[in-house]
Structure formats: C-alpha cells, structure tokens
Amino acid sequence: MTVEGTVLPxxxxxxxxxxxxxxxxxxxxxxxxxxxxxFEGMPDGAHLLALHPGASIVVAGENFGCGSxxxxxxxxxxxxxxxxxxxxxxxxxxxENAYNNGVVPVVLPQRIVxxxxxxxxxxxxxxxxxxxADGGEPIRFELDPLRKQFVLGGxxxxxxxxxxxxxxxxxxxR
Amino acid sequence: MKRSLFDKLWDAHVVxxxxxxxxxxxxxxxxxxxxxxxxxxxxIEKEFGDELYAGERIVAMIDHVAPAKDAATAIQAQTVRxxxxxxxxxxxxxxxxxxxxxxxxxxxxVTPGMTVCCGDSHTCTLGAFGAFALGIGTTAQAGAMLAGCxxxxxxxxMRVEVTGTLPADATAKDLTLSVIATIGFRGGTxxxxxxxxxxxxxxxxxxRMTLCNMAIEAGATTxxxxxxxxxxxxxxxxxxxxxxWTPLQADDDAEYAAHVTIDASAIRPVVxxxxxxxxxxxxxGVVPFDAAAESLAYMDLQPxxxxxxxxxxxxxxxxxxxxxIGDLRAAAAVLRGQRVSVPTIVTPGSxxxxxxxxxxxxxxxxQDAGALWTHSSCGPCLGMSMGVIAAGTRCVSSSxxxxxxxxxxxxxxxxxxxxxxxxxAILGRIASPSEIEAPVSAEMALA
Numbered sequence: 263m264t265v266e267g268t269v270l271p272x273x274x275x276x277x278x279x280x281x282x283x284x285x286x287x288x289x290x291x292x293x294x295x296x297x298x299x300x301f302e303g304m305p306d307g308a309h310l311l312a313l314h315p316g317a318s319i320v321v322a323g324e325n326f327g328c329g330s331x332x333x334x335x336x337x338x339x340x341x342x343x344x345x346x347x348x349x350x351x352x353x354x355x356x357x358e359n360a361y362n363n364g365v366v367p368v369v370l371p372q373r374i375v376x377x378x379x380x381x382x383x384x385x386x387x388x389x390x391x392x393x394x395a396d397g398g399e400p401i402r403f404e405l406d407p408l409r410k411q412f413v414l415g416g417x418x419x420x421x422x423x424x425x426x427x428x429x430x431x432x433x434x435x436r
Numbered sequence: 437m438k439r440s441l442f443d444k445l446w447d448a449h450v451v452x453x454x455x456x457x458x459x460x461x462x463x464x465x466x467x468x469x470x471x472x473x474x475x476x477x478x479x480i481e482k483e484f485g486d487e488l489y490a491g492e493r494i495v496a497m498i499d500h501v502a503p504a505k506d507a508a509t510a511i512q513a514q515t516v517r518x519x520x521x522x523x524x525x526x527x528x529x530x531x532x533x534x535x536x537x538x539x540x541x542x543x544x545x546v547t548p549g550m551t552v553c554c555g556d557s558h559t560c561t562l563g564a565f566g567a568f569a570l571g572i573g574t575t576a577q578a579g580a581m582l583a584g585c586x587x588x589x590x591x592x593x594m595r596v597e598v599t600g601t602l603p604a605d606a607t608a609k610d611l612t613l614s615v616i617a618t619i620g621f622r623g624g625t626x627x628x629x630x631x632x633x634x635x636x637x638x639x640x641x642x643x644r645m646t647l648c649n650m651a652i653e654a655g656a657t658t659x660x661x662x663x664x665x666x667x668x669x670x671x672x673x674x675x676x677x678x679x680x681w682t683p684l685q686a687d688d689d690a691e692y693a694a695h696v697t698i699d700a701s702a703i704r705p706v707v708x709x710x711x712x713x714x715x716x717x718x719x720x721g722v723v724p725f726d727a728a729a730e731s732l733a734y735m736d737l738q739p740x741x742x743x744x745x746x747x748x749x750x751x752x753x754x755x756x757x758x759x760x761i762g763d764l765r766a767a768a769a770v771l772r773g774q775r776v777s778v779p780t781i782v783t784p785g786s787x788x789x790x791x792x793x794x795x796x797x798x799x800x801x802x803q804d805a806g807a808l809w810t811h812s813s814c815g816p817c818l819g820m821s822m823g824v825i826a827a828g829t830r831c832v833s834s835s836x837x838x839x840x841x842x843x844x845x846x847x848x849x850x851x852x853x854x855x856x857x858x859x860x861a862i863l864g865r866i867a868s869p870s871e872i873e874a875p876v877s878a879e880m881a882l883a
Contacts, residue, residue: 274730280839285818285820289509291474313556324623355573407589408455419582
C-alpha cells in the first residue's frame, strides 16, 4: 500500500479534534458527510485548504489530534481525501482512530517534519515503512506492527471477533 | 516485583499479549451514549449479526444533547434507545439521564478494580474510584462491545504526589489545572497519572472526579486515585450500593516511570488565559509575558494584562468536570442574594443532581440571581446545544476545554472553578469570589 500526494502543512502543535471537526457536526449515525467540514474549527482551516487544493497528506506539529475522542476526526480526514498524517507525536485516542480507519499515522522527529512541511509531493510506502519527499532519499519511520495490519486489510473488528472464544475462556477462568 | 496501582489493574485484565507490545485488555464496563455509539453499534449489527459480547456489561444513556435538538440528534437518541432495548442494556433515557461521567458513578456502576471504557475522552473521570477508565474512539468501543476487550499499548505510570493541604480558596479544579500546567498540555501522553499524597486522600469523591476528569487534558491515558474509606462511603450511598469489590493499593516502593511532587498549599485559584487547559495562571495574576502569540491572538489578550480585568459575555456552570452537587453548592454560595450581569447558564450534571439541588433550594438561588437553570446535558461545553457562544464573545466556564471554537465557532473560553465562574457572572469580568460582598439581609437593612 502506497499513499501518494501533496502536502497540507499545519506548522503548529496541538491541533485538537474540535479544530479538525467541530462538535456541531457530530450528529450522524454513520461516518458520512464529515469531509466537507474538515478543519472548520481551525481559525485558518479554510485558508490552508484553499492554499493547498488536492492535498492528501497532512504534515503537522506535535500532539496532533488531542482532545475529544471523536472518531469523526479520522472520518473527516478520509472524507476529504487525506490518507496520512505526519507529525512528531499524536494524541493516544486519535492515533488509534487513525489506524482503525486506514489513515496512516507517521511519527517522525520535528526536524524532519519541518522539512516535509515544505515538500511538494510525498510517497509513503506503508508496508516498507519508508517515505520519499520529492523523489529524495527514503526516510524510515515505524508503525505499530499489529495496527499496521488493520490498515493494510482485515480491520480491527474482524481481528477482535476472532478473539471472542479466547476472551470467553479467559473470563470463565477469571 | 513491587507494583503500582495501575500495574495491578492492568495485570488483572490482560487476556493475551499481542504483537508490537500490545495487549488484549478485558473491559468490565462499556459506557455508551448517543453521539459516539451508533456507528459502532450499527457496524456490529451489519457485520457481526448484532451479537454483543455481554449486554449486561454495557450501560447506555442520552447525555450530550438531551433532549434532542433537531431531527439528526433525535435519530441518534432513537438509535441508542432502540438498540439498548433490543439487547436488554441498562438505559437512562431523558428525565432519568445525565452526563455519563456523572451518572455512572452516582448510580454506583463503577467500583474499584474495574476496567471501563467509553467513546468519550473524559472517561478518565472514573479513575477517581481506583478503576482503569479510559476514553476511546467509536471503533474501539465497538470492539469492546463485540469482543469484551480493547487492544492497548501498556502506558507508563507517573506518580503525582500532592503533599500538604489545599488552601481554603483552592479547589480540585485549581489543582487539576495546576497539574496540567506543571507537566504540560502533552506532558502526560503515554502515561497514567497515579495520584497519591495527603492532599489527594483529603479530597471528596466529587473532587477526585474533577481531578481525574482533566487527566486527558495533559494527554494522559487516565488518572487514578486508590480507593479508601471515602470511596467506600460514597459507593454505599449510591442506588446500586455495590458490594464485593476489593480496594487495590500501590505497593510501598512501587517503581514508576516518572515522579512529580506538588505542594498543595501552594495551589492558588487559577483561570485559563489561552487555548489549551495548560495555559492557565493564578486569577490574581496576569497573562504571562511569555504567552504563545497564537493563543493571545485568538483570545484577544495582551501579555501582562490582569486576568481580573478581562470582561466576559457569558458564564457557564456545568460539564462533566464541575456539575455535581458540591459544585452547585459552591456556585450558589457565591450567587446567593446577588444578580448576574451577563447571561449565565447553570446545567446540573445529571437529573439526580438536579433533583438534589432543588431539594436544597439551589435552583431558587440561581434563578433569583437571574441565571438560567436547566436540565442535565453536556450543553455548551462542546458547542453542541443549550448555550453555544457567539464568535468573538468570551465565556468563563467550569468546563474542561478552552480550545479555539470549543463552545462555539470563534468563541473564547476561560476555564475556572464554579465559585470563580459565579463571581465572574456577577461582576461581568473574571473575578474572585473574595470580591463579592455579602448581601445585606432584609432585617439588617430595616434596622
């Protein structure tokens, strides 16, 4: 699996999920319709999206996705065509939501993230855990080996469903 | 090996070690509400034959938007309502409902030693009971409802020891905001905050909930307070009055990945000035001179500006942080005999809290002061309903997040304890309760 595309740079830390998708859009019983409201809660969100039309990879500062647990943040990114986020760190709940929805969360040091903010096109090799910026040298990153499998196929719920007999046995012996 | 409280909770719930340092962790209780549960419940219905691991391990309620505000939120509520009935899940409908982090503990549904998850980041509130309680996304919650487990990386444990005694005018809200300022807005990421020390033992259960509620605002997986006699007394007085639980304690000399010690006697009443909860300062102080420019620009503040000079447009007392009966009593003590000068909303955390407040006459104090007394809801805390603020306006709030746009697009939020919100509502600016003069009673005026 390869994620290719241009960059939406957000050169700030602490982009919280209220900025990614404001709560007044959390009124559906499915994951649809979130993309058109992506980054509406960010003061310069519309401006940044307009500056980078067609971008499909977010590059942002530390602690991306902090705050609310709303998985709608991952759905909004996907709905707008973003399939990866690159940042020095992610908030725990967003990180899991990203994996569970196939939004590839790439953790890299701040120095490299800063460089990637100015990149034109990125190519992310998910299996190989490398990315290239504008055809340059490959940059290594690490994904959670289990959750990576959820991104590549199968999904977390099917995996968990396969665990049910074992969980029941564990509970019975508890 | 000497183990922390968290180690014991974790070890007792690991079903299986998984690749990559992950573990399959059993969940004793899944809390479900109308905003984040429906897509997961529907996924289980469509893909897995509507089979839940154990309906009796789920409790559901309407909490965020209660009652529904429009057709879309009505569909959300109805989805949870029908789903809960179909599966025989304990369900608290409007009228009998509350914010999940208020309702679940007050009913006696959470006991020490449990694991709890919910599609809501403030689930860490329940760590106040010595339970491992954490917020997760919709899919992870669906997994817990389908297979009884979460997949988790084992967090590190930070012991946060709070020594001494809190000053009379400082609250658990001031303590939790001070902890966030001390370790940083993302300083708890990857950690569980295990609270200990004399100041923690002295806190009531409501205060411990306020403390643990904001662990997520430091990025932490959860907060934890070991159960003790205070916990036992609280649980015995709940409707469920649960018995049979065993309190867990950290071993003496348990090893921790990090240690922080905080002197409770140095905690001052604080108010946030910026756009994350870590950006707070003592209410008697000023906006810091080294404040982040972007935060100041959004909040329309200047470095060095006195916090008590900041004019407000609205006041809100409520949210899963500060909407319990003790919070309402604290606000009422300030508002008694006073008049608010800005729109003020008081929203109890549950219908049980509301009814208790009304038995005590607190609703009259609020309404005599000109405040709006509502039924229970998450309300404007997250900008969904019942008091969303306008762009460019400023609200002082007893809630937990001051992110840009949190309470309404373009709105500005200052976080504070309920008594500070009440004082600010009266004076129309950020104010300390000590600034409010006691009203002259009718008898005294006649004499």
